[in-house]
Amino acid sequence: MPSVLVVGSSVGGSIAADTLRDLGVETILLERDLNYVKPCGGAVPPRAFTDWNLPQDLIDRKVTIAVVCSPHHYTEFPVASSKPNPETDYIAMVRREKFDRYLRDRAVSKGAELIEGKLERIEVTERGVRAVYEDRRQKTHTLHADAVIGADGAYSTVARSLGLPRLPMAVAYQERIHLPNRLMDYWAERAALYLGDDVSPDLYAWVFPKYDHVAAGIGAGAGRTQHARQLLSNLKHKLRHLLGDGVSLKFEAHHLPMHPRRHLSYDRVALIGDAAGLVQQTSGEGIYWAMRSGEMAARAIAKHLDAPTQANLRRDYDARWWRAYRPTYWFLALLQRISYNSDLQREIFAHMCDDPDVRRLTFDSYLSKHIAPAPWIVQLRITAHWIATAFQEWRRQRRAARPAAAVPSR
Secondary structure, rough: EEEEEEEOHHHHHHHHHHHHHOOOOEEEEEEEOOOOOOOOOEEEHHHHHOOOOOOOOHHHHEEOEEEEEEOEEEEEOOOOOOOOOOOOOOOOOOHHHOOOOOOOOHHOOOOOEEOEEEEEEEHHHHHHHEEEEOOOOOOOEEEEEEEEEEOOOOOHHHHHHHOOOOOOOOEEEEEEEOHHHHHHHHHEEEEEEEEOOOEEEEEEEEEOOOOEEEEEEEEEEEOOOHHHHHHHHHHHHHHHHHOOEEEEEEEEEEEEEEEOOOOEEOEEEEEEOOOOOOOOOOOOOHHHHHHHHHHHHHHHHOOOOOOOOHHHHHHHHHHHHHHHHHHHHHOOOOHHHOOOOOOHHHHHHHHOOHHHHHHHHHHHHHHOOOOOOOOOHHHHHHHHHHHHHHHHHHHHHHHHHOOOOOOOOO
């Protein structure tokens, strides 16, 4: 019977395996380390829980207040869409050790065969795919499948086996911190982003609440990853009044691909999630996109399991993916370039978060996972506000940069 090998049992791989089993496809789920917990901020849009019928008890916290803080501006605002709805107007915060395990166990309960082992390589032939892996006892095994879904992360062995280049990487480095109740109460429904050279020269830093702790972390772009520890230390110092009494639980780091691969599919192989570079540049968000790409790739492979050619998979996976989401990726990549790379850009970004039109469009887009349309009058208002804010902030920085006038001596 035709079968599919899914390499990696994180969120994308588990959703792919779950989808394949729902479609009646024999599925093998190969996971390098069943005890591994992927370092992650853990922000998930509410629609993920309805899209994939997930229980609410996977959510540690429901964030309803967003904070954006630049070096000279602080703004705090509710998570609210154009049509306020307390059932959906929040950002779900999850712990990956709990969230990922549920998805993997559900796929296995539907009949996916779970194997713990490290993939060494795949070999694609006209008849199928040969996968060589090493188990925990360092014994080598071989699997045969009709197709493969590569859900094995930023340094994908599947992608390397295809001869694909490594993508440019950013690093996310965070610390889990247990806080006393008086501080945890403050963070219970808040998620905060911090901008500035001292905490993240080209991305942002964050504090996200979890069940009984917070995750405080920083993002560092390509070429700056060696400064991650110092940047996190700077963030903790900046927030010492809100984090200073906390107890460190653990440090975590992982790499994020900074732009999507040119192609997601090849003969008998589809890449999803981080392996395909499907991380949003502005936010670093990857969970939802890994899950969505896992489902779409699984459906395309199941449809063409008798002929999983590059042409078939690109038509029913790549083309459908980019038709649905290219505007979102294009816009957020542009936003990253114009928002984080200088003090002027950061201050404009933070001030624009005060704009009610910007807030509504931002959360409409986040909750729907598509760029929300805006009437032309709204676009004009936002543009005018942006120009005025840019001019005012430019003047402020110019005045601040002037040397103080010399005081004449008597």
